[in-house]
Amino acid sequence: MNIMxxxxxxxxxxxxxxxxLNRGHKVSGLDSYVRRxxxxxxxxxxxxxxxxxxxxxxxxxxxxxxxxxxxxxGEGDYYSLRRILIDNEPDVxxxxxxQPSAPWxxxxxxxxxxxxxxxxxxxxxxxxxxxxxxxxxxxxxxxxMGEYGTPNCDIPEGEIPKDCLDPxxxxxxxxxxxxxxxxxxxxxxxxxxxxxxxxxxxIFACKNWGLSSTDIMxxxxxxxxxxxxxxxxxxxxxxxxxYFGTVINRFCAQALISHPLTIYGDGGQTRxxxxxxxxxxxxxxxxxxxxxxxxxxxxxQFEQIYSIVELAAIVQIAGDTHGLDxxxxxxxxxxxxxxxxxxxxxxxKLLDLGYEPTTDIEHVVTKxxxxxxxxxxxxxxxxxxxxxxxxxxxxxxxxx
Amino acid sequence: MNIMxxxxxxxxxxxxxxxxLNRGHKVSGLDSYVRRxxxxxxxxxxxxxxxxxxxxxxxxxxxxxxxxxxxxxGEGDYYSLRRILIDNEPDVxxxxxxQPSAPWxxxxxxxxxxxxxxxxxxxxxxxxxxxxxxxxxxxxxxxxMGEYGTPNCDIPEGEIPKDCLDPxxxxxxxxxxxxxxxxxxxxxxxxxxxxxxxxxxxIFACKNWGLSSTDIMxxxxxxxxxxxxxxxxxxxxxxxxxYFGTVINRFCAQALISHPLTIYGDGGQTRxxxxxxxxxxxxxxxxxxxxxxxxxxxxxQFEQIYSIVELAAIVQIAGDTHGLDxxxxxxxxxxxxxxxxxxxxxxxKLLDLGYEPTTDIEHVVTKxxxxxxxxxxxxxxxxxxxxxxxxxxxxxxxxx
Numbered sequence: 001m002n003i004m005x006x007x008x009x010x011x012x013x014x015x016x017x018x019x020x021l022n023r024g025h026k027v028s029g030l031d032s033y034v035r036r037x038x039x040x041x042x043x044x045x046x047x048x049x050x051x052x053x054x055x056x057x058x059x060x061x062x063x064x065x066x067x068x069x070x071x072x073x074g075e076g077d078y079y080s081l082r083r084i085l086i087d088n089e090p091d092v093x094x095x096x097x098x099q100p101s102a103p104w105x106x107x108x109x110x111x112x113x114x115x116x117x118x119x120x121x122x123x124x125x126x127x128x129x130x131x132x133x134x135x136x137x138x139x140x141x142x143x144x145m146g147e148y149g150t151p152n153c154d155i156p157e158g159e160i161p162k163d164c165l166d167p168x169x170x171x172x173x174x175x176x177x178x179x180x181x182x183x184x185x186x187x188x189x190x191x192x193x194x195x196x197x198x199x200x201x202x203i204f205a206c207k208n209w210g211l212s213s214t215d216i217m218x219x220x221x222x223x224x225x226x227x228x229x230x231x232x233x234x235x236x237x238x239x240x241x242x243y244f245g246t247v248i249n250r251f252c253a254q255a256l257i258s259h260p261l262t263i264y265g266d267g268g269q270t271r272x273x274x275x276x277x278x279x280x281x282x283x284x285x286x287x288x289x290x291x292x293x294x295x296x297x298x299x300x301q302f303e304q305i306y307s308i309v310e311l312a313a314i315v316q317i318a319g320d321t322h323g324l325d326x327x328x329x330x331x332x333x334x335x336x337x338x339x340x341x342x343x344x345x346x347x348x349k350l351l352d353l354g355y356e357p358t359t360d361i362e363h364v365v366t367k368x369x370x371x372x373x374x375x376x377x378x379x380x381x382x383x384x385x386x387x388x389x390x391x392x393x394x395x396x397x398x399x400x
Numbered sequence: 401m402n403i404m405x406x407x408x409x410x411x412x413x414x415x416x417x418x419x420x421l422n423r424g425h426k427v428s429g430l431d432s433y434v435r436r437x438x439x440x441x442x443x444x445x446x447x448x449x450x451x452x453x454x455x456x457x458x459x460x461x462x463x464x465x466x467x468x469x470x471x472x473x474g475e476g477d478y479y480s481l482r483r484i485l486i487d488n489e490p491d492v493x494x495x496x497x498x499q500p501s502a503p504w505x506x507x508x509x510x511x512x513x514x515x516x517x518x519x520x521x522x523x524x525x526x527x528x529x530x531x532x533x534x535x536x537x538x539x540x541x542x543x544x545m546g547e548y549g550t551p552n553c554d555i556p557e558g559e560i561p562k563d564c565l566d567p568x569x570x571x572x573x574x575x576x577x578x579x580x581x582x583x584x585x586x587x588x589x590x591x592x593x594x595x596x597x598x599x600x601x602x603i604f605a606c607k608n609w610g611l612s613s614t615d616i617m618x619x620x621x622x623x624x625x626x627x628x629x630x631x632x633x634x635x636x637x638x639x640x641x642x643y644f645g646t647v648i649n650r651f652c653a654q655a656l657i658s659h660p661l662t663i664y665g666d667g668g669q670t671r672x673x674x675x676x677x678x679x680x681x682x683x684x685x686x687x688x689x690x691x692x693x694x695x696x697x698x699x700x701q702f703e704q705i706y707s708i709v710e711l712a713a714i715v716q717i718a719g720d721t722h723g724l725d726x727x728x729x730x731x732x733x734x735x736x737x738x739x740x741x742x743x744x745x746x747x748x749k750l751l752d753l754g755y756e757p758t759t760d761i762e763h764v765v766t767k768x769x770x771x772x773x774x775x776x777x778x779x780x781x782x783x784x785x786x787x788x789x790x791x792x793x794x795x796x797x798x799x800x
Contacts, residue, residue, distance in 0.1 A: 166577030177566030
C-alpha cells in the first residue's frame with residue numbers, strides 16, 4: 001500500500017515508517033520538526049541520541065522510503081498539503097502530527113490555544129484536503145484512551161452498545177435507546193480535549209463526505225527499540241521530561257540515574273498501556289484491514305490496564321535485574337484526576353483482527369531498561385519533578 | 401447585577417442589553433463588528449435599518465449602559481480581554497461572540513477553519529481570563545440545540561439521566577450506568593461542531609478550575625422587536641440571507657416580496673424554535689438564577705418543536721392576514737440531514753425557573769411580519785436561494 005505518515009519524525013512516526021517499509025509498503029511522510037524544538041525549549045532532550053534531520057532523511061531513503069517533506073502542517077499551508085496529497089496519491093494517511101502533551105497544554109493560555117489550534121485546525125485542513133483530492137484514502141488517526149476519561153462504567157470502543165455498560169451493579173440486556181451514538185467523552189486536559197474535538201470533526205467528515213477513518217484510542221506507549229532498528233542510528237526519540245515523557249518512559253529514565261520514581265498522588269490511577277512494538281503491530285493491523293468507504297470506526301488500543309503503583313513496582317523489579325537501586329516516592333499530584341476509580345475499557349476489535357497482546361510486561365520493561373542503559377549519562381534532571389499544575393499555580397511537586 | 405455581553409452588537413446581544421438595562425442591571429459589552437462586515441461581504445444586509453456604530457453607542461449610553469468596547473475578541477488579544485474583565489469586574493459574562501452560521505462554516509476550508517478557530521480559541525481565552533481574573537463570575541454561554549443532532553431517542557438537558565430515553569420502544573426505569581455523563585453530541589455542520597467543542601472545553605474548565613457556567617442549548621430564534629425597542633432606531637439586526645438568516649426569519653422576509661418560501665427537501669426536519677422575546681426572558685432567567693460555584697449546567701431553550709412544513713404553513717397564514725400572497729416551494733436540500741426523524745428534546749429546567757413559553761406562535765409570527773413590512777423594499781434577492789451545499793459542490797438549489 002501507499003502510506004503517508006504525518007508526523008514521521010516523532011516517537012511513533014519514525015518506527016512506524018521503518019516497520020511499514022519492512023513489510024513492503026511504499027512510505028512517504030511529512031514533519032515540521034516542531035517536536036525537536038519544543039523539547040529543547042523545555043531544557044530537555046531525547047534520551048536516545050537520534051539522528052540529525054539530514055541523517056534521518058538518508059536513513060529513510062536507504063530503507064526504501066519515497067518522499068520525506070518537512071512542511072509545517074496546519075494553518076496557512078493548506079495548498080502545499082493538498083499538492084503533496086495530489087502528488088503522492090496515498091491509499092492510507094496516518095495522522096500523528098499533533099501536539100501530544102497534556103501538561104504542556106496546561107501551562108498557560110498560549111499553550112492551551114496553540115495545542116487546540118494546531119491539532120484541530122491541522123486535522124480540519126487534512127479532512128478538507130482529503131475530501132478535495134483523495135477521498136478514497138483511509139485516514140488512520142491517533143486519538144487517545146484519555147478521551148474517555150474515567151467514567152463509572154465500562155468503556156466501549158467508540159459507540160454505545162445495546163446492552164448496559166456496567167457488569168457490577170446494573171447488568172441489563174436491553175436495546176439501549178442511545179445505542180449507536182458515540183460513548184460520551186470526558187477528557188481531563190486541554191490536550192486530551194483537542195483529541196475529543198478531532199474525533200467529533202472526523203465523525204462528521206466521514207458521515208458528510210463519505211471519508212473513511214480508523215480513529216485509534218491508544219493507551220500509553222512505552223519502550224524505544226523495534227526489530228527494524230538494526231543500527232543505533234535508527235533508534236527513535238525517547239522523551240522522559242514531565243511534558244513529553246509518558247509514565248513508563250519517565251520511570252525507566254528515572255531508574256537509570258537512581259532518581260526516585262515520581263508517582264503522582266496515591267498512584268491508583270489506572271490506564272491502558274502497550275509496548276511500542278504492540279503499537280506498531282496494531283496500527284499496521286488498522287492499515288492493512290481498512291474500513292469500508294464512508295465508515296468511521298474506533299479501535300481501543302492497549303495491551304492491558306495497570307495502575308501507576310503496579311507500573312512502579314514492575315520498573316523496580318526490572319531495574320533490580322540490571323543492578324539498579326530503584327526507589328519509589330509519592331509526589332503531590334499536579335493534575336486534577338481521580339486517584340482510585342473504576343476502569344474497564346474494551347479492546348476487542350484489534351483482537352478480532354489478530355492482535356496478540358504482549359503478556360510478559362516485566363520482561364518487556366527489563367529489555368527496555370537494557371536498551372536505554374547506555375544512554376544514562378544523557379538524562380537531564382531539570383524536568384523529572386512535575387512542575388506544571390492543572391490549577392496553573394505552577395511549582396515543583398513536593399514528596400508526600 | 402453587573403453583566404458583560406460579548407457580542408453585544410449582534411441579533412441577540414443588542415436586545416439583551418436593552419432588556420437587562422430595563423431590568424435595572426449594569427450592562428457593559430464587547431463586539432468586533434465582524435458580523436456587519438461579513439453580511440456585507442455576502443452581498444446582503446440587515447432587513448432592519450440598524451443604527452450605525454456611533455449611533456448605537458449613543459443609544460446604549462442614553463439607556464444607561466456603562467462600557468462599550470469594540471475589541472476583537474479572540475487570538476492575540478488575550479491581555480486586553482483580561483484587562484477589560486479586571487476593570488469591569490462582571491458578575492455575569494454572556495458569551496454570544498461567535499461565528500453563528502452553519503452554511504457559512506461549510507463554504508470552504510477557510511470558513512471551516514475560521515469558524516472553529518474563532519469560536520473555540522475565543523472561548524478558551526475567555527475561560528483562561530475568567531480563571532485568572534474573575535473566577536467567581538457566571539459564564540452564560542450560547543450553545544445550540546443543534547449540538548445534539550437528531551438521535552433516535554429523547555434528548556435530555558445535557559446529562560444522561562438514570563432512566564431510558566425512549567418512551568416509545570424501550571421504556572425502562574433503571575440506573576443507567578452512563579447517567580451523569582454528557583448526552584452524546586452529534587452535530588451536523590462545522591459550525592455546530594464548534595459549539596460542541598466549546599461545550600466540552602467549558603465542562604472541563606468548570607470541573608478543573610471551579611468556574612460556573614450555564615450552557616444554553618438554544619433553539620432557532622425568530623422575530624425582531626422586543627418591548628424595550630421604543631424607537632425604530634433601537635431595532636436589532638435581522639438577517640435573511642442563506643448564511644446568517646435562520647429559517648423563520650428567512651421565510652418572513654421571503655413572504656414580504658412574494659418570493660416562494662424555500663423549504664429544503666421534504667421539510668420534515670423538526671427543531672425547537674422560540675420568539676426573540678422568549679429568548680430574552682430565558683437568558684435573563686439563567687442570569688438571575690445563577691448556578692453554584694463550580695457548577696456546569698445545561699438549559700435546553702425553546703418554546704416548542706415544529707417541522708419546516710409546519711412553519712411554512714404558519715408563515716403562509718400569517719402573511720395572508722397582512723394581504724401577502726405567500727407561496728411555498730420545495731428546493732433540493734443543500735444540507736446533509738434527515739428530512740423525517742424522531743425528535744423529542746426536553747426543556748424542563750427553564751420551566752422550573754418560571755419560563756412560560758409563548759403558546760400562540762401564529763399570533764407572534766403575524767406581529768413579526770407586521771414589524772418588518774415597512775422594510776420590504778430592503779430585501780436583496782441575491783441570497784434567498786440556498787447555494788452553499790454540504791458536499792461543497794456549491795450551486796443554487798433547484799425547485800423539486
